[in-house]
Amino acid sequence: MTENETASSIRGDRDLANAQDIIVCEGVSKWFGDFQALNNVSATIKEQEVVVVLGPSGSGKSTWIRCINRLEQHQEGRIMVDGVELSNDLRNIEKVRSEVGMVFQMFNLFPHLTVRDNISLAPIWVRKKPRAEAEEQASSLLERVGIPEQADKFPGQLSGGQQQRVAIARALAMEPKIMLFDEPTSALDPEMIKEVLDVMKELALSGMTMMVVTHEMGFAKEVADKIMFMEGGQIVEIGTPEHFFTNPTEERTKLFLSQIL
Amino acid sequence: MNLKKSSSPNQIKTASSIEPPNSQLPPKVAALSPTEWLKANLFSNTFNSILTILSTAAILLIIRGLLSFIFNPLRQWSATATNMRLLMTQAYPEHQYARIWVSLGFLLFLTGVSLAFWRAARSVLVSQVGKRLLAIGAFILLVTLLAPFSDRATIIWLAIGVFIAGTGFLLKSAQEDKTISSMTLLSGTFLLAILSLWVIPYGHHSYISTRTPKILAEPGTVAMTTKLPWTIMLAVTICSYFLGSLIRDKIDESKGKALLSMTWLISPLFLLFLVLRDPDFDTGHLFSTDIPIFLFFSIVGSLLLLWLTNPDIGEKGRVISTAVLFVGFATFLFQMLMIVRILTLVLAFFALAAPTFSGQKPARIRYTKVWIGTMVILCWLITAINTPSTAKVPGDFFIGGFAITLMIFFFTMVLAFPLGVLLALARTSKFPIFRMVSTTFIEFIRGVPLITILIFFSVMVPLFLPDGMDLTEIAAVTIAFIIFEAAYLAENVRGGLQSVTRGQHEAAEAVGMTNAQKTFFIVLPQALRVAIPPMVGQIIATFKETGLLAIIGIFDFLYIARSVIPGQTEYMGSTRENLLFVSLVYLVICFAMSKASQRVEKRVGLGER
Numbered sequence: 001m002t003e004n005e006t007a008s009s010i011r012g013d014r015d016l017a018n019a020q021d022i023i024v025c026e027g028v029s030k031w032f033g034d035f036q037a038l039n040n041v042s043a044t045i046k047e048q049e050v051v052v053v054l055g056p057s058g059s060g061k062s063t064w065i066r067c068i069n070r071l072e073q074h075q076e077g078r079i080m081v082d083g084v085e086l087s088n089d090l091r092n093i094e095k096v097r098s099e100v101g102m103v104f105q106m107f108n109l110f111p112h113l114t115v116r117d118n119i120s121l122a123p124i125w126v127r128k129k130p131r132a133e134a135e136e137q138a139s140s141l142l143e144r145v146g147i148p149e150q151a152d153k154f155p156g157q158l159s160g161g162q163q164q165r166v167a168i169a170r171a172l173a174m175e176p177k178i179m180l181f182d183e184p185t186s187a188l189d190p191e192m193i194k195e196v197l198d199v200m201k202e203l204a205l206s207g208m209t210m211m212v213v214t215h216e217m218g219f220a221k222e223v224a225d226k227i228m229f230m231e232g233g234q235i236v237e238i239g240t241p242e243h244f245f246t247n248p249t250e251e252r253t254k255l256f257l258s259q260i261l
Numbered sequence: 262m263n264l265k266k267s268s269s270p271n272q273i274k275t276a277s278s279i280e281p282p283n284s285q286l287p288p289k290v291a292a293l294s295p296t297e298w299l300k301a302n303l304f305s306n307t308f309n310s311i312l313t314i315l316s317t318a319a320i321l322l323i324i325r326g327l328l329s330f331i332f333n334p335l336r337q338w339s340a341t342a343t344n345m346r347l348l349m350t351q352a353y354p355e356h357q358y359a360r361i362w363v364s365l366g367f368l369l370f371l372t373g374v375s376l377a378f379w380r381a382a383r384s385v386l387v388s389q390v391g392k393r394l395l396a397i398g399a400f401i402l403l404v405t406l407l408a409p410f411s412d413r414a415t416i417i418w419l420a421i422g423v424f425i426a427g428t429g430f431l432l433k434s435a436q437e438d439k440t441i442s443s444m445t446l447l448s449g450t451f452l453l454a455i456l457s458l459w460v461i462p463y464g465h466h467s468y469i470s471t472r473t474p475k476i477l478a479e480p481g482t483v484a485m486t487t488k489l490p491w492t493i494m495l496a497v498t499i500c501s502y503f504l505g506s507l508i509r510d511k512i513d514e515s516k517g518k519a520l521l522s523m524t525w526l527i528s529p530l531f532l533l534f535l536v537l538r539d540p541d542f543d544t545g546h547l548f549s550t551d552i553p554i555f556l557f558f559s560i561v562g563s564l565l566l567l568w569l570t571n572p573d574i575g576e577k578g579r580v581i582s583t584a585v586l587f588v589g590f591a592t593f594l595f596q597m598l599m600i601v602r603i604l605t606l607v608l609a610f611f612a613l614a615a616p617t618f619s620g621q622k623p624a625r626i627r628y629t630k631v632w633i634g635t636m637v638i639l640c641w642l643i644t645a646i647n648t649p650s651t652a653k654v655p656g657d658f659f660i661g662g663f664a665i666t667l668m669i670f671f672f673t674m675v676l677a678f679p680l681g682v683l684l685a686l687a688r689t690s691k692f693p694i695f696r697m698v699s700t701t702f703i704e705f706i707r708g709v710p711l712i713t714i715l716i717f718f719s720v721m722v723p724l725f726l727p728d729g730m731d732l733t734e735i736a737a738v739t740i741a742f743i744i745f746e747a748a749y750l751a752e753n754v755r756g757g758l759q760s761v762t763r764g765q766h767e768a769a770e771a772v773g774m775t776n777a778q779k780t781f782f783i784v785l786p787q788a789l790r791v792a793i794p795p796m797v798g799q800i801i802a803t804f805k806e807t808g809l810l811a812i813i814g815i816f817d818f819l820y821i822a823r824s825v826i827p828g829q830t831e832y833m834g835s836t837r838e839n840l841l842f843v844s845l846v847y848l849v850i851c852f853a854m855s856k857a858s859q860r861v862e863k864r865v866g867l868g869e870r
Binding site: 069071094095097098100101102104106108109110111112121122124125126128129130131170171174 | 572617618619620621623624762764765767768769770771772773774775778782783786787790
């Protein structure tokens with residue numbers, strides 16, 4: 001059985017039609033000064049769904065994904081994450097953030113802490129887990145992302161791919177319901193991209209709800225349930241990978257695909 | 262033309278020493294011979310040759326001038342030697358002097374153990390030591406030839422210089438991989454220095470403070486009251502180093518280091534208020550008031566904090582801790598003991614911080630233990646300060662001289678550091694009121710000369726105090742130093758805070774950390790590491806700025822050297838000798854601090870890359 005078959009069979013098991021909405025955006029708009037970064041974005045993402053957001057640079061993909069755990073604040077519209085509306089109420093934000101894991105383009109590991117402490121810090125102080133349990137969990141997560149032997153090193157001693165896998169483990173340690181990936185492979189050398197994508201695929205197969213901003217078309221084709229194409233702060237087209245890559249309806253999508261493929 | 266000729270043999274040498282291409286090592290560059298080195302570095306062209314000659318002449322002239330100042334028969338060096346105790350501790354009572362030695366011994370004991378725990382020993386190449394000795398020997402020879410010595414002294418010093426240089430020359434050609442521990446070298450040097458106290462007739466100087474003070478200055482080895490304690494001090498240091506290396510391998514090293522750091526922070530207070538000050542505790546008051554207050558706060562506080570660190574407590578906890586804070590402020594409106602007010606405020610602070618450190622049972626118990634530990638130190642310190650001292654000395658404080666310089670420096674650093682961090686955090690905070698208060702404070706303090714602040718605090722502040730509140734001049738001046746240094750440290754820390762990237766903030770926020778947790782676990786550790794070099798500069802500056810105490814008439818190191826000793830009838834006009842000695846002490850300590858900080862910088866950089 002090849003990996004692809006496994007993927008499709010597990011994906012087949014998931015009953016996405018009856019799944020509940022976990023992220024709901026209604027008319028979300030955001031400005032940076034006079035520049036409108038998001039223009040009336042509305043979309044829903046269901047539990048266990050893997051959504052890949054594509055689009056040219058400056059199209060608002062990263063801004064949108066950062067609005068979902070409120071690293072950026074939207075100025076109009078509503079964002080509901082797991083039934084909690086994002087507003088200025090501080091407690092809501094912390095609650096949402098501990099349910100939503102995020103992986104950054106530049107990894108953003110804590111350079112003064114070992115890999116193990118990077119992963120176990122938040123579970124200990126935010127989830128209030130006993131230290132021993134959190135460290136055990138860190139070890140098993142490192143096993144899962146394939147670098148159990150690096151636990152006592154500092155981030156600066158790891159390669160880019162390894163650092164990004166640690167960052168994924170750090171986000172997973174909070175046992176989130178949703179994982180956000182903001183261009184996780186863009187800062188990596190080509191030979192390291194695959195090791196990170198493999199971890200992300202494994203995560204998708206395990207039924208994690210994922211929202212991924214990326215330029216990796218192969219990953220989008222293979223793993224995504226749904227592709228959203230953005231341009232100029234708007235969602236231009238939403239569809240399955242088959243639809244998107246073979247038979248797009250919008251003119252701008254066709255132009256984008258012709259430039260990258 | 263000439264240059265080209267001389268460089269060609271070099272190239273051939275380099276080319277011939279290139280290893281075969283399959284080797285993993287880089288090719289060795291042949292070392293230059295001394296003449297080649299001179300040519301390449303000092304006389305590479307006409308202009309450089311002129312510069313070399315001129316600056317050598319200038320350096321020689323300066324050394325000659327300094328030497329003829331130092332060895333002029335008119336110099337009264339016995340003024341410094343005789344008044345060494347005055348310089349170090351001012352007029353600490355003679356019959357109590359053992360207390361000073363005990364304190365110094367304890368600090369040296371801590372130093373020894375710490376050197377072992379932080380693995381300060383390095384292995385030094387013996388050939389490198391040889392080179393160093395050769396240079397020292399050559400320098401002594403040079404100095405001897407330049408100095409206006411008598412014939413006999415010249416011969417003795419020439420012999421010493423030749424001996425050292427000769428030893429160095431022999432060691433220089435030692436095997437290449439032969440090394441020696443830097444600790445062995447260091448203790449060997451000190452051992453020689455202290456042995457020489459017993460053997461070489463430096464002269465017997467002492468200041469006998471009877472009813473009519475008598476100055477003793479006669480030939481012979483130094484006084485027994487000097488050489489014996491110093492020998493014991495050296496023994497204590499070396500033994501504690503070995504003890505430290507033994508313990509280090511037996512116990513958890515990081516715990517040992519934490520314990521040592523705590524001891525370093527607390528022991529100066531302990532030594533100052535319990536050993537040096539010799540306080541006259543009032544047992545009745547102790548049992549009727551101090552101990553009950555301590556017990557009340559530790560028990561009630563522990564229960565409160567155990568409850569507040571429960572993660573499920575929610576809003577109720579915040580309301581209660583805010584209430585404690587208000588009670589803390591309210592205590593200032595009523596007549597009550599100062600200790601109660603302080604402890605209530607500290608409790609409120611712990612209560613407000615409780616949600617940040619909440620967790621399962623072990624975490625809650627650990628937090629409570631920190632509270633009880635803080636209580637022990639605070640209660641004991643406040644009681645000790647309020648108890649009168651039995652050490653009766655002239656002036657308004659029981660120590661002076663170098664000891665008070667060190668004491669004010671220590672208090673300034675220990676208290677200015679947290680205050681500076683708080684100010685820096687406030688200045689970068691999102692709350693406008695914090696930002697405004699902190700910015701105003703920092704800019705105001707930085708805009709006023711330190712000496713103005715010192716004079717203000719020593720003269721004006723005692724006048725403004727409400728009735729019944731009393732501040733000694735030393736305490737007022739220490740507070741002045743603290744706020745001044747805190748303002749500068751705050752700017753250094755702020756630089757560090759700004760160097761923490763936005764990505765780090767976002768990563769911490771993305772895993773759901775609260776603002777306090779983000780600051781405490783992610784931002785501050787990185788910011789402080791960046792701020793180490795400027796902060797060390799500030800610390801060294803602070804140490805030197807303590808010299809300003811002399812201007813406002815506190816009996817510090819500099820004041821005694823400048824005004825007290827030249828005032829003695831025997832030593833009229835010995836100011837310059839004493840000032841030279843004082844500057845040498847400042848120089849040695851500041852140099853040691855900056856060397857130590859360079860090593861710290863290297864160590865903390867370890868994790869990065």
